[in-house]
Amino acid sequence: xxxxxxxxxxxxxxxxxxxxxxxxxxxxxxxxxxxxxxxxxxxxxxxxxxxxxxxxxxxxxxxxxxxxxxxxxxxxxxxxxxxxxxxxxxxxxxxxxxxxxxxxxxxxxxxxxxxxxxxxxxxxxxxxxxxxxxxxxxxxxxxxxxxxxxxxxxxxxxxxxxxxxxxxxxxxxxxxxxxxxxxxxxx
Amino acid sequence: xxxxxxxxxxxxxxxxxxxxxxxxxxxxxxxxxxxxxxxxxxxxxxxxxxxxxxxxxxxxxxxxxxxxxxxxxxxxxxxxxxxxxxxxxxxxxxxxxxxxxxxxxxxxxxxxxxxxxxxxxxxxxxxxxxxxxxxxxxxxxxxxxxxxxxxxxxxxxxxxxxxxxxxxxxxxxxxxxxxxxxxxxxx
Amino acid sequence: xxxxxxxxxxxxxxxxxxxxxxxxxxxxxxxxxxxxxxxxxxxxxxxxxxxxxxxxxxxxxxxxxxxxxxxxxxxxxxxxxxxxxxxxxxxxxxxxxxxxxxxxxxxxxxxxxxxxxxxxxxxxxxxxxxxxxxxxxxxxxxxxxxxxxxxxxxxxxxxxxxxxxxxxxxxxxxxxxxxxxxxxxxx
Amino acid sequence: xxxxxxxxxxxxxxxxxxxxxxxxxxxxxxxxxxxxxxxxxxxxxxxxxxxxxxxxxxxxxxxxxxxxxxxxxxxxxxxxxxxxxxxxxxxxxxxxxxxxxxxxxxxxxxxxxxxxxxxxxxxxxxxxxxxxxxxxxxxxxxxxxxxxxxxxxxxxxxxxxxxxxxxxxxxxxxxxxxxxxxxxxxx
DNA sequence: CCCTAAACGAGACGGTACGTCTCGTCTTTAT
DNA sequence: ATAAAGACGAGACGTACCGTCTCGTTTAGGG
Numbered sequence: 001x002x003x004x005x006x007x008x009x010x011x012x013x014x015x016x017x018x019x020x021x022x023x024x025x026x027x028x029x030x031x032x033x034x035x036x037x038x039x040x041x042x043x044x045x046x047x048x049x050x051x052x053x054x055x056x057x058x059x060x061x062x063x064x065x066x067x068x069x070x071x072x073x074x075x076x077x078x079x080x081x082x083x084x085x086x087x088x089x090x091x092x093x094x095x096x097x098x099x100x101x102x103x104x105x106x107x108x109x110x111x112x113x114x115x116x117x118x119x120x121x122x123x124x125x126x127x128x129x130x131x132x133x134x135x136x137x138x139x140x141x142x143x144x145x146x147x148x149x150x151x152x153x154x155x156x157x158x159x160x161x162x163x164x165x166x167x168x169x170x171x172x173x174x175x176x177x178x179x180x181x182x183x184x185x186x187x
Numbered sequence: 188x189x190x191x192x193x194x195x196x197x198x199x200x201x202x203x204x205x206x207x208x209x210x211x212x213x214x215x216x217x218x219x220x221x222x223x224x225x226x227x228x229x230x231x232x233x234x235x236x237x238x239x240x241x242x243x244x245x246x247x248x249x250x251x252x253x254x255x256x257x258x259x260x261x262x263x264x265x266x267x268x269x270x271x272x273x274x275x276x277x278x279x280x281x282x283x284x285x286x287x288x289x290x291x292x293x294x295x296x297x298x299x300x301x302x303x304x305x306x307x308x309x310x311x312x313x314x315x316x317x318x319x320x321x322x323x324x325x326x327x328x329x330x331x332x333x334x335x336x337x338x339x340x341x342x343x344x345x346x347x348x349x350x351x352x353x354x355x356x357x358x359x360x361x362x363x364x365x366x367x368x369x370x371x372x373x374x
Numbered sequence: 375x376x377x378x379x380x381x382x383x384x385x386x387x388x389x390x391x392x393x394x395x396x397x398x399x400x401x402x403x404x405x406x407x408x409x410x411x412x413x414x415x416x417x418x419x420x421x422x423x424x425x426x427x428x429x430x431x432x433x434x435x436x437x438x439x440x441x442x443x444x445x446x447x448x449x450x451x452x453x454x455x456x457x458x459x460x461x462x463x464x465x466x467x468x469x470x471x472x473x474x475x476x477x478x479x480x481x482x483x484x485x486x487x488x489x490x491x492x493x494x495x496x497x498x499x500x501x502x503x504x505x506x507x508x509x510x511x512x513x514x515x516x517x518x519x520x521x522x523x524x525x526x527x528x529x530x531x532x533x534x535x536x537x538x539x540x541x542x543x544x545x546x547x548x549x550x551x552x553x554x555x556x557x558x559x560x561x
Numbered sequence: 562x563x564x565x566x567x568x569x570x571x572x573x574x575x576x577x578x579x580x581x582x583x584x585x586x587x588x589x590x591x592x593x594x595x596x597x598x599x600x601x602x603x604x605x606x607x608x609x610x611x612x613x614x615x616x617x618x619x620x621x622x623x624x625x626x627x628x629x630x631x632x633x634x635x636x637x638x639x640x641x642x643x644x645x646x647x648x649x650x651x652x653x654x655x656x657x658x659x660x661x662x663x664x665x666x667x668x669x670x671x672x673x674x675x676x677x678x679x680x681x682x683x684x685x686x687x688x689x690x691x692x693x694x695x696x697x698x699x700x701x702x703x704x705x706x707x708x709x710x711x712x713x714x715x716x717x718x719x720x721x722x723x724x725x726x727x728x729x730x731x732x733x734x735x736x737x738x739x740x741x742x743x744x745x746x747x748x
Numbered sequence: 749c750c751c752t753a754a755a756c757g758a759g760a761c762g763g764t765a766c767g768t769c770t771c772g773t774c775t776t777t778a779t
Numbered sequence: 780a781t782a783a784a785g786a787c788g789a790g791a792c793g794t795a796c797c798g799t800c801t802c803g804t805t806t807a808g809g810g
Contacts, residue, residue: 381784382784382786384786385786388787420787420788420789421790422787422789422790423787426787
């Protein structure tokens, strides 16, 4: 017996569509020029409905980047047993994911949201930084590495942020050097 | 011989006042809620005058943080001869300068401006990242250190950015650990 | 069956309030010093809403004078059978309606709008001149008068304009003489 | 004995140039869009100098139309002895002077200035209406006409105003009919 | 021949209104 | 009950212009 409420059912399709549209807009026009009216129109969703799902524009942008479509894999994934190689691989993936100018713009939008809204910053921490930190912690433990994984996580995340906010391709190219330096000698 | 133009001279007092006021506002209310009208009023300056000096709100915020009042010392300054100690000292200073919640808000405003405006990002690069990179380059050269100073600079700057955008005090406390890790082994 | 659209209905109360407020402002401070911001505030209406209803300030002023509150009765009204007496009565009414300095200011605002904006001029023609011309045409036809009613209408309207733009009370007093001269001999 | 002050003499060339330029601008772009900055630049005159000569923008526009370049001859001029023919000739001249769309725009600018500024209205009265009234008064006296010349003057001036503010060519064509009606029967 | 002083051009200023944009809310009808 | 539609109040944005003020400059007498 499917117990169903009376009334019109929630538009779960529209929710996903809104996030996809928002993501495309952040990519193409940049965070500041994203408009809720345009998200609603393109997603075929009422504008008020967006406010039923998220409390503000910043929240939508943060959600659309983090919800499930983050271009950075949060995990070291398949541990080859070689910690250094794992980190290098992850960083290479992440840098590649950010190589496209549009993905960079997307992540920059998240950064803008986080810089001006504490809730978005919390989301960034919970959905990006913390998983990375935990993954590195696990990897360190598995490898018996003595260092502080949180510090290493800060470095890697910070280097990514720096490469994104600076739109400098050279900084992006140096990311792999960051891993080599951080993970270098004793690992 | 000061050769001067005809016409009323620019109101350099007002210009400085505008920057100071803007800085205070970014600190207290956050970048998004800063209003040019309020900057103008508090600084005793016409609103149009702000647009005569800077092309946009982002530019004003970037300028007010970077112009001359950057809370981060861009230089390793007095080289003690010990590269590692110098970096530690600089990072400690920078972390302290960002310790106050208001300074953190100030820098976060710059970050928001840079994330949503390429000109502000350029200013950030020119006024913050590049000096730091050059200073570290010089310090590495003086100490005969073989590493890539740009990578080290990326790490330090990135760790700062991360500590700022994340409002997490723990991340701030880990900054000194970042230096220890980066400058650790061979120095 | 009132077929109605979805969505919040237009704020017709506010619309009427805006016109009333605009009219009062034109009267008291004069067309040039009327501010849309003040109209909006006093009418309890958003400023943008004014632009949703009218395309410009001139249009609002033209509308507020003409919409339904024109101080000049556009018709000869009750035909007494005596064309000359009807015209005299109408002109006396119109002159009286303009006797107050504030009504004069109101109409002068319309004139300023019409002089600097073709749309306002069209509105003036459609809402004031044409009805008067038509009324006189009808009156001439009913009375079997052979003259060109358009010429007479031009004269009466023009004399009113002259009395208004010149702020001279003597010109106002001569208006009845205008009717006597125009309608004089053969009528 | 030319008593002359020391100091640089007023730039009377620039003054005339400013009026000419202002007149051209009123003609081409309309009163509302005339800019003092543009008048000053085109006339090769400092902006402040305009304010040394006239108290406001309205005053400049009024001056530039009335100063010496009024397109309407204020006089019946050569009295042929036939009052009706004189009036017809004058009205025909005036209508012709206003026939060009640019002259019409010029006069409409004066009207806009007069409608929103009492000083401009005074200038209009003193420089246009009063001379016409006086000329008609003189003509009536010379012809021994019994009517009130002020009323006739009001009618003729008003009809001109009406033809100008209404941009309707038909109203312009009816001007001669106005004269015929006013001057018709007993003259 | 300098000197004083009036008028000047240039141009930045404080202020204010404009018309546009977007936000987040509110109110209606439709599902 | 929830949605789409859509108008709304609020308020910041960036532009334009006004009328003022402050300079350095020109151009004439007057000493």
